[in-house]
Amino acid sequence: MSRLKYSGSYIFRGALLGATQFWRVSRVFSMNDLREVTFRFYGDLKRFLPQGKRTGAFTYAVKGSPAVKDTIEALGVPHGEVDGLVINGRSVGFYEPVKGNDTIAVYPDSSKIRLRKIKRLKPKLPANPKFILDVHLGKLTRHLRLLGFDCLYQRSYKDQDIVETTLSQRRIVLTRDVGLLKNKLIKFGYFIRHTEPDKQIREVITKFSLSFKTKPFHRCLECNGLIRRISFLRVINHLPPKVSKYYKEFVTCRICGRVYWKGSHYKQLLKVVKRISV
Numbered sequence: 001m002s003r004l005k006y007s008g009s010y011i012f013r014g015a016l017l018g019a020t021q022f023w024r025v026s027r028v029f030s031m032n033d034l035r036e037v038t039f040r041f042y043g044d045l046k047r048f049l050p051q052g053k054r055t056g057a058f059t060y061a062v063k064g065s066p067a068v069k070d071t072i073e074a075l076g077v078p079h080g081e082v083d084g085l086v087i088n089g090r091s092v093g094f095y096e097p098v099k100g101n102d103t104i105a106v107y108p109d110s111s112k113i114r115l116r117k118i119k120r121l122k123p124k125l126p127a128n129p130k131f132i133l134d135v136h137l138g139k140l141t142r143h144l145r146l147l148g149f150d151c152l153y154q155r156s157y158k159d160q161d162i163v164e165t166t167l168s169q170r171r172i173v174l175t176r177d178v179g180l181l182k183n184k185l186i187k188f189g190y191f192i193r194h195t196e197p198d199k200q201i202r203e204v205i206t207k208f209s210l211s212f213k214t215k216p217f218h219r220c221l222e223c224n225g226l227i228r229r230i231s232f233l234r235v236i237n238h239l240p241p242k243v244s245k246y247y248k249e250f251v252t253c254r255i256c257g258r259v260y261w262k263g264s265h266y267k268q269l270l271k272v273v274k275r276i277s278v
């Protein structure tokens with residue numbers, strides 16, 4: 001392929017299916033503008049990198065002096081997964097400019113990797129974490145609510161809804177969308193590694209140390225509202241006859257008003273609680 005200068009931009013000429021093709025490139029840069037830097041990603045940050053860059057250090061060409069955040073996200077790693085950055089032996093923040101010949105180490109938030117003398121980039125999580133989940137995580141939402149955790153979820157959520165809510169309510173974004181986690185406004189974000197719901201809930205419990213914070217059957221599975229007891233007399237007229245005959249204890253959601261009792265569905269949920277608790 002040859003390269004010709006033309007009207008301030010380059011034209012690349014090549015042969016395709018025997019015919020000469022031309023591509024005009026509107027955004028042009030000279031190869032002289034590119035500078036090589038050396039990256040090394042640690043821990044499970046490697047999973048976000050392209051194949052071929054997941055073992056050891058590798059070189060990468062950058063144009064100009066971009067912020068290191070932009071460079072690591074161009075490689076596929078969302079900044080929300082990064083907890084430490086070291087450039088040429090110096091601990092830096094996300095907006096440190098990258099220059100030619102830099103050596104950059106990128107560390108995850110992981111108890112397996114000790115980040116001594118490295119500035120931690122992730123904000124400290126709230127003591128009682130609350131979550132907001134993307135549209136792909138409906139089953140995980142129900143499991144978390146079943147264990148009593150405060151989780152917002154709507155199938156109609158747009159990315160902007162999630163960003164605004166995490167900002168205003170300090171909720172942790174749980175998502176399978178790497179692109180969403182690259183939004184610079186998201187301070188608390190986590191990419192769910194697993195795809196199976198039972199593994200996902202164990203992953204979240206372990207990641208956020210929730211084992212001792214579970215409160216099963218304290219929250220409505222449908223709307224996230226808290227549950228309270230309600231007297232038999234107040235619900236009797238709204239119950240199927242068989243239910244009012246055999247059950248006398250009821251709870252209701254403070255928000256949507258759903259009434260729950262310990263029927264066969266409750267026994268099934270008890271099995272789920274046992275299965276997903278870590």
Ligand SMILES: [Zn+2]
Binds near residue numbers: 220
């Ligand atoms: Zn409810």
